Amino acid sequence: MQNSSISTGRKLYIRLMKGLCCLSAAITCGVALFLIGYVLVKGVPNVTWELVSTKLSYLDGTIGILPDILNTVYIIIATLLIVLPLGVGAAIYLTEYARNKRLVAVIEYAAETLSGIPSIIFGLVGMLLFANTFGSCLLAGALTLVIMNLPTVMRTAQESLKTVPQSYREGAFGLGAGKWRVVRTVVLPGCVDGVVTGCILSAGRILGESAALLFTAGVAHTLNDFFSGLGSPGATLTVALYLYAREPRPGAAEASFAIAAILMALTLVINLAAALAGRYFKKRSAL
Amino acid sequence: MQKQQRLAETIIHGVFLLLGLVTVGCVLLITVYLVLSGIPAIRQIGLVDFLLGDTWESTAAEPSFGILPFILTSVYGTAGAILFGVPVGFLAAVYLAKLAPPRVKAVVESAVSLLAGIPSVVYGLVGMLVLVPGIRRLFHVPDGASLLSAIVVLAIMILPSIIKVSVTALEAVPSEYEDASLALGATSIETYFRVSAPAAKSGIAAAVVLGVGRAIGEAMAVMMVSGNVPNMPSLFQSVRFLTTAVASEMAYSSGLQRQALFSIALVLYLFILLINAALNFFLKRDKER
Known part of the structure; x- marks a missing residue:
């Protein structure tokens, strides 16, 4: 490149490798673009007001996905409500309280193991633990997802707790505050950004989850409010997509594409939110 | 007052x-439940017959559980996905x-995180309607739902994890090395x-192992494109993975068949634990260096 004295073989190698790198990046982008384009083009025309505002009716032979949308919202809310205190609490223990290094290593190893377990295994254990004891319902699905998302929330909260300057804690201790008071008034407000990021990441994961929910949350398409919904079985958007994709009845394929388009749009929104939150908090912590 | x-x-x-120990408790709970529910069927069928038997006829009059x-299929599928996914x-x-x-980097990176965020059923749906008919036409086979389509879908699905971890590893290489070169x-x-x-090889190895874990654990997308027949694996035949074997029969199984499904999950779990240990x-080797 810089000089012409390098041999032809080396020049060829450089050209080839550079070309392959660009090609690989182009393939990655191309696949992403194709997926977005294909799903939106096939799906958006099928997203009608009737589809998103009614429920499945075998009598009229119409498909509506309002129950599935609501179930997804319910299960995200329920999971986050349970996983946040658990995950943030665990992170606080690890960064503020833990003295025993070996215990910290054990907890972190457990979190890593948990984040590597495939969702079908979570689904199976969730079925044994929750669905077989109190029936398959959204709550059983949410509890399964709590176990699944615990490492994510814990990790992000931990990262942001580490950014709270040690001097803040020392200052509070120097004024005579007890440990709990320091945690509550100094440390916790500092990890808001980690909690928000953790929430966004978990919401994205819950939105896309299907294997863990199939045998825990059930496959019903009934319309419920939040509390009765938690106690009764219900399919989320992803599960509904899976069910409709295999159903031969008229309109099912269109419905599954419509759901895919909605899921794709929500994925875009969540990615954008995660990027914006990351940028916002970085700017704030730089001040 | 002070005592209080x-x-x-x-x-x-x-x-x-207690909150910190919840994670440990979850892992123990999952392990204990899988071992307890997975062992009985293996005992009844026999470990060798179960692991090395080559026919799975769970609903036949004289069922066989190999x-x-x-x-x-899981090993070949994962290997195939790695073969395509890792170089790219x-x-x-x-x-x-x-x-x-x-600027280009920001665009490509957002494409990568989008790929990571797309739900696996969407991959399955697109695979089912684009890839499966495409393979049928391209290779003139009777059914495109095959190991090959599963490999292609898995290769795409593991791309984001491989890219993200490798980028982190490559960016962590000290610039002195590069300057000297x-x-x-x-x-x-x-x-x-x-x-x-070469300086980032531990991180890149971790990326590959992470990809292996993702590929072997994927269920829904693979279920939608692989045809789901318990054949011995071959590129253009309909096949069933460890994950899909569990998922496809769980809804209607009972008795020994159901217990055998738990044993399959146990085998899958052991694979995952092995992969986690490698990861x-x-x-750790990266951190120490």
């Missing part, structure tokens, strides 16, 4: 300790970490492939 406060502090410490087809992922990571101008007269591309990549090994 100390008591309160101790209680709060205890509460946080999961060798599933194990081999690694080269794209080199492009992102070293070659790309900042450049000063010795190597061109920038030669430096990236002969100095930076930890590579990541």
Whole structure:
């Protein structure tokens, strides 16, 4: 490149490798673009007001996905409500309280193991633990997802707790505050950004989850409010997509594409939110 | 007053300790449940017959429960996905970490995180309607739902994890290494492939292992494109993976069949634990260095 004295073989190698790198990046982008384009083009025309505002009716032979949308919202809310205190609490223990290094290593190893377990295994254990004891319902699905998302929330909260300057804690201790008071008034407000990021990441994961929910949350398409919904079985958007994709009845394929388009749009929104939150908090912590 | 406060502090410490131990409890719970529910069927069928038997006829009058087809399918499928996914992922990571101008890098990175965020059922749906008919037409086979389509879908699905972890590893290479190589007269591309990549090899190995874990654990997308028949694996035949074997029969299974499904899950779990151990090994080696 810089000089012409390098041999032809080396020049060829450089050209080839550079070309392959660009090609690989182009393939990655191309696949992403194709997926977005294909799903939106096939799906958006099928997203009608009737589809998103009614429920499945075998009598009229119409498909509506309002129950599935609501179930997804319910299960995200329920999971986050349970996983946040658990995950943030665990992170606080690890960064503020833990003295025993070996215990910290054990907890972190457990979190890593948990984040590597495939969702079908979570689904199976969730079925044994929750669905077989109190029936398959959204709550059983949410509890399964709590176990699944615990490492994510814990990790992000931990990262942001580490950014709270040690001097803040020392200052509070120097004024005579007890440990709990320091945690509550100094440390916790500092990890808001980690909690928000953790929430966004978990919401994205819950939105896309299907294997863990199939045998825990059930496959019903009934319309419920939040509390009765938690106690009764219900399919989320992803599960509904899976069910409709295999159903031969008229309109099912269109419905599954419509759901895919909605899921794709929500994925875009969540990615954008995660990027914006990351940028916002970085700017704030730089001040 | 002070005594009371100390008591309160101790209680709060205890509460946080409990919250910290929830994760450990979950892992133990999952392990114990899988072992307890997986062992009975293996005992009844016999370990060798179960692992090495090559026919799975769970609903036949004289059922046979051999999961060798599933194990081999999972291994072949994962290997195939790695074969396609790792070169593309690694080269794209080199492009992102070293070659790309900042603006292009931001665009490609958002495409990568989008790929990571797309739900697996959407991959399954697109695979089912584009890839499966495409393979049928391209290779003139009676049914496109095959190991090959599962491999292609898995290769795409593991791309984001491979790219992200490799980029992190490549960016962590000390710039002195690269400067020294450049000063010795190597061109920038030669430096990236002969100095930076070997220096980041632990991180790249971790990326590959992570990809293996993702591929072997994927259920829904694979279920929608692989045809789901318990054949011995072959590229153009309909096959069933360890994950899909569990998922496809769970809804209607009972008795020994159901227990055998739990045993399959146990086998899958052991695979995952092995992969996690390998991942930890590579990541730790990276940190120590």
